[in-house]
Amino acid sequence: MAAAAQRSPLRFSILAFDGRNRLAVSQSGSSIELPFSGSDLEAATSALDAAFPRHTRIFDAIETPAGNRFPLVQIVEDAAPSGVSFLSIDAVSSEKLSRSPELDAALQALEPRLADIPYLHLGEGDFIYKFRPAAGSDQSARPRDPGAEALYQSRLCAAVKTVARQKERTAGPPRELDFGPIRYVVPSHFGFCLGVKNAIDRAYETLAENPGRRVFMLSELIHNPFVNEDLRRRGLRYLQTDRGIPFTTDDRPSDEAPGAPLLWDDLSGDDIVVIPAFGATDEDKARLVRKGLPLFAHDATCMLVEKVWRAARAFGREGFTIIIHGKHEHEETKATFSNARRHAPAVIVRDLAEAKKLSEFIGVSDSASRERFAEAFAGRFTPGFDPARDLARVAVVNQTTLLMNETIAIIEHLRETYRDRLGDAGRVGGGRQRDTLCYATQVNQDALGRALAEPLDAAFVVGGRNSSNTWQLYRLCEQKLGRRAFFIPSEAAIRGPDSVEHTRYGSGPGAGTETRPLWPEGALATKPRRVLITGGASCPDGVLQQVINRLNGFFPGESLRPVEAVLADVAAGDPAGS
Numbered sequence: 001m002a003a004a005a006q007r008s009p010l011r012f013s014i015l016a017f018d019g020r021n022r023l024a025v026s027q028s029g030s031s032i033e034l035p036f037s038g039s040d041l042e043a044a045t046s047a048l049d050a051a052f053p054r055h056t057r058i059f060d061a062i063e064t065p066a067g068n069r070f071p072l073v074q075i076v077e078d079a080a081p082s083g084v085s086f087l088s089i090d091a092v093s094s095e096k097l098s099r100s101p102e103l104d105a106a107l108q109a110l111e112p113r114l115a116d117i118p119y120l121h122l123g124e125g126d127f128i129y130k131f132r133p134a135a136g137s138d139q140s141a142r143p144r145d146p147g148a149e150a151l152y153q154s155r156l157c158a159a160v161k162t163v164a165r166q167k168e169r170t171a172g173p174p175r176e177l178d179f180g181p182i183r184y185v186v187p188s189h190f191g192f193c194l195g196v197k198n199a200i201d202r203a204y205e206t207l208a209e210n211p212g213r214r215v216f217m218l219s220e221l222i223h224n225p226f227v228n229e230d231l232r233r234r235g236l237r238y239l240q241t242d243r244g245i246p247f248t249t250d251d252r253p254s255d256e257a258p259g260a261p262l263l264w265d266d267l268s269g270d271d272i273v274v275i276p277a278f279g280a281t282d283e284d285k286a287r288l289v290r291k292g293l294p295l296f297a298h299d300a301t302c303m304l305v306e307k308v309w310r311a312a313r314a315f316g317r318e319g320f321t322i323i324i325h326g327k328h329e330h331e332e333t334k335a336t337f338s339n340a341r342r343h344a345p346a347v348i349v350r351d352l353a354e355a356k357k358l359s360e361f362i363g364v365s366d367s368a369s370r371e372r373f374a375e376a377f378a379g380r381f382t383p384g385f386d387p388a389r390d391l392a393r394v395a396v397v398n399q400t401t402l403l404m405n406e407t408i409a410i411i412e413h414l415r416e417t418y419r420d421r422l423g424d425a426g427r428v429g430g431g432r433q434r435d436t437l438c439y440a441t442q443v444n445q446d447a448l449g450r451a452l453a454e455p456l457d458a459a460f461v462v463g464g465r466n467s468s469n470t471w472q473l474y475r476l477c478e479q480k481l482g483r484r485a486f487f488i489p490s491e492a493a494i495r496g497p498d499s500v501e502h503t504r505y506g507s508g509p510g511a512g513t514e515t516r517p518l519w520p521e522g523a524l525a526t527k528p529r530r531v532l533i534t535g536g537a538s539c540p541d542g543v544l545q546q547v548i549n550r551l552n553g554f555f556p557g558e559s560l561r562p563v564e565a566v567l568a569d570v571a572a573g574d575p576a577g578s
Contacts, residue, residue: 012044012069013037013102014058015110019297020269021117021289022086024051024075025103032092033100035084041071048073051081056121062109070106072113074120088269088292089114114286118295124310127303128296129202131194143204143234151226154545155563157191159570164188169439171447174454174532176576178569179552180561182529185454185576187447191544193440193537195302196222199277202300203231206274214271216263218284219244219331221276221300222538223467225489239263239273242331242466267291277302279309279335282342304438305332308397309339311430315395316343320429323358323414324348325407326399328380330468333399340397341382345390348380355410359417361387395429400438401469401537403445403476407437440537441469448473448534452480454576457529458518459485460494462544463536470536471505477532483516490543491550497523523554 014036016024026035035051038044045058054076061069080086092099093107119128156177164175165188172188192200203221215235220228220242232238240246245253248260267273269292275285279301288295312322322340326333328348340346349355361373365388373387394414398407411428419425452459459477463470470487477485486502488494493501497519504511523529531551535544552560 011037011039011067011102012041012061012071013106014044014048014071014073015106016048016052016055016073016075017117017120018075018086020086020088020292020294022088022269022292023092024080024084025087025092026083027085027087030096031098031100032087032103034103034106037102041069044071051084052077059120062106062113064105064109066105068102068105068109070109072117072120074117086292089290090292093290111286114289115282117289118285118299121296127306128299128301129198130303131198143230148230149542150546151230151542152540154541155567156548156570157186157541157544159567160186160188161191163570163573164575169443171443171450173575174447174451175570177548177566178528178561179555179566180528181524181555181559182531182551184548185451185456185530185532187444187451187532187534189440189443189447190534191537191539191541193438193444195277195304195438195440196538199300199302200227202298203236203274204234206272206298207231207234207236210272216267216271216273218273218275218280219278221274223464223470223536224538224540224543225464226543227538227540236274237263239267243329244331244334267293269293272298275299275301276331277305278331279305279339280331281334281338283338301335302400302438304400304440305335307438308336308400311395311397312336312340312346313343315397315429316340318395318429320344320393320395321390322346323355323394323396323410324398325355325396325402325410326350327468330399332401336397336399337380345382345385347377347382347385347390349410352406352409352413355413358391359414362391362417363421364388393427393429398437399468401441401467401472402437403472404437404442441472444469444473444534444537445476448476448532451532451534451576452476454532455530456481456532457484459532459534460547461485461487461534461536462547463487463489463539465489465503465505467536467538470539473534473536474505484518486516486518488547491546494518494547494550497554 013034016036024035025032036044036048038047052075056074059072061071063069160175164172166172174185174187177184177186199221207215216237216239219238219240221231237251238247241253245255246262246264248254248257249263249266254260254262271293273288273293277300285295315322322344324333324336324340324346326348327350333348337346337348349358357376361369370387396407396411415425415428418427459481461470461474461477474485474487486500488503495501498517500516500518501513502516503513533544533547
């Protein structure tokens with residue numbers, strides 16, 4: 001009772017933010033304080049309503065030990081009344097300003113919640129960025145010059161999609177492009193998924209709508225160098241590499257220019273930063289919020305990535321530790337890990353082998369095991385992770401671009417481990433029905449599986465060198481065709497019939513390229529060559545078209561059937577091999 005009597009009475013101060021994530025303050029010279037305060041929430045709300053009648057609902061307050069409560073709200077209107085101004089968190093924190101003790105306490109209490117501020121108006125059922133139908137995007141923002149047309153357009157790819165893709169989420173039989181001496185087997189689903197397409201549209205629209213302003217992408221928009229370079233050519237710049245290395249103000253990776261000024265530090269509230277389809281970590285979002293940038297309006301996070309975050313949140317609420325099946329260096333996995341750690345302990349496993357290594361620590365509680373765990377999974381688990389406590393119950397979510405069968409294998413292995421070691425397979429939450437692989441990744445894999453059932457001489461999987469989903473497609477082809485399967489970024493990798501520069505995915509010692517023969521004996525053969533061709537979710541149709549053109553170039557022009565005849569075959573709806 002004595003402690004309660006000594007405690008200061010509660011005081012409410014509403015933290016109100018505008019669309020640029022700037023905090024409303026009352027300012028007199030260099031002194032600033034919070035303008036919407038009162039002894040109770042009703043009094044603080046009355047002050048807010050008088051200044052800003054239009055705002056979101058008031059969100060749960062942050063309470064401090066000193067007795068302050070700071071509810072959060074987002075202002076819908078832009079104009080501020082006399083005596084109230086909006087300042088970025090960085091500006092409010094400036095040593096040049098004199099803050100009230102209450103405002104200092106608010107800044108300290110707000111720090112863990114900075115990444116939430118841009119999304120205060122969203123409910124738990126809302127997505128940051130929902131997929132839009134073609135009619136909902138600004139088609140005029142897409143460039144129409146020859147370079148863009150060559151990158152994004154292909155009559156052949158469009159024809160295959162029109163005929164073969166009867167259902168967006170269900171793979172159909174492949175289609176054949178019969179050029180005579182060479183025939184291409186094309187899966188029903190390939191190339192841009194809706195998340196990638198929407199992110200690209202958002203980038204071009206942002207550039208078109210903001211002439212004269214600096215427009216940045218947090219990192220690569222998608223894992224395709226041609227798309228990223230086209231956007232760069234039109235004025236888009238990147239804050240950091242896909243591995244999180246900041247760029248300098250002259251657009252060099254900072255590890256190549258130690259000590260050079262960084263773009264991150266050069267950002268101002270007048271700049272725009274687009275978040276790519278992979279999403280962003282809470283740490284990166286907080287940095288942008290501090291600078292007063294309009295984050296939500298330019299967040300192109302794929303809604304299927306968000307679904308993984310929601311699954312992690314649901315599992316966390318049910319008391320499960322989150323195991324993320326993903327590549328820890330990948331932007332999407334970083335974002336998922338950052339999001340999952342809000343709700344539960346989390347650890348990242350790359351594959352089934354690492355899941356088996358993790359299972360060694362299930363049901364083990366000695367200090368030596370904790371040390372071995374910390375060493376084996378360094379940099380891939382949440383602070384304070386205790387295997388004895390946090391591996392009591394687990395649930396698996398995944399990087400959306402991986403193979404579903406691998407995630408299922410990890411889940412089944414964990415269930416067997418808990419069944420054998422602890423007598424309870426139910427300690428592994430969820431199941432196949434809650435698998436978090438995106439449907440676009442899965443249908444591309446399913447469609448490729450149907451195409452691989454055809455008789456084939458070779459396969460080309462086209463996509464960015466660092467594209468995870470493209471690599472998974474290549475792995476499926478490699479299982480069927482061995483060294484006659486090729487992973488290439490573009491037609492430039494096809495040097496000749498006897499020489500293809502095959503990409504070896506990754507960033508370790510085995511990464512890079514390897515020269516392999518395609519047809520050492522030459523392109524011409526006694527029967528038509530049958531070549532499977534597909535593209536990852538970030539591969540533009542125009543790049544696939546150029547690969548077809550390149551391969552066609554190995555045959556005498558007079559022997560090739562006209563494109564119009566090939567298109568007529570596709571329009572007739574004949575699947576491959578019919």
